[in-house]
Amino acid sequence: GDSVTQMEGPVTLSEEAFLTINCTYTATGYPSLFWYVQYPGEGLQLLLKATKADDKGSNKGFEATYRKETTSFHLEKGSVQVSDSAVYFCALSDLEDSSYKLIFGSGTRLLVRP
């Protein structure tokens, strides 16, 4: 079945450091890919998405590129801020699945220190 694997955390960075959170996927169909973020005490928020190969999703300085050849969707940010501290989830939705349900990775906690 479909699955998502993302790097284990926690990831601890200093403010203004470069961030990469790795995400790879396995899918039988042609999935759409997502990054969701959960800030402390809040629910999940869609951060960015990409629906086809080579698409780049971007939002709030975060970027991720849909790489079909490596089945990856790594999250990057050039300069993190303390306010980026959160749990980040990579997810896919297989368009051959009529329910469009999301399949998530296990989440990566990011802690940014001043």
Next chain:
Amino acid sequence: EAGVTQFPSHSVIEKGQTVTLRCDPISGHDNLYWYRRVMGKEIKFLLHFVKESKQDESGMPNNRFLAERTGGTYSTLKVQPAELEDSGVYFCASSRTGYNQPQHFGDGTRLSIL
């Protein structure tokens, strides 16, 4: 527009008791999803409603879980009787119908079984 609302935010019950979680989706969203995250692992799909009908309940763990969406508005998820392994955070999400419509999540209900 108001977001997805879940109630309660936290529930603590003893093993063997019954608990009912509620989700109010965004008005006009026909699709309603339940997910849960257990013990810091990945967020897993439970089931999907389209209006009042169950479209996909392949993720429901066993018959102790009962989900309803009478009238196609709010949904309830009942756990009866609760077991220790049911502890976790239960998320609800809703979306409009159509290709690649984003799922909007509530803040979740943290369920603790003692």
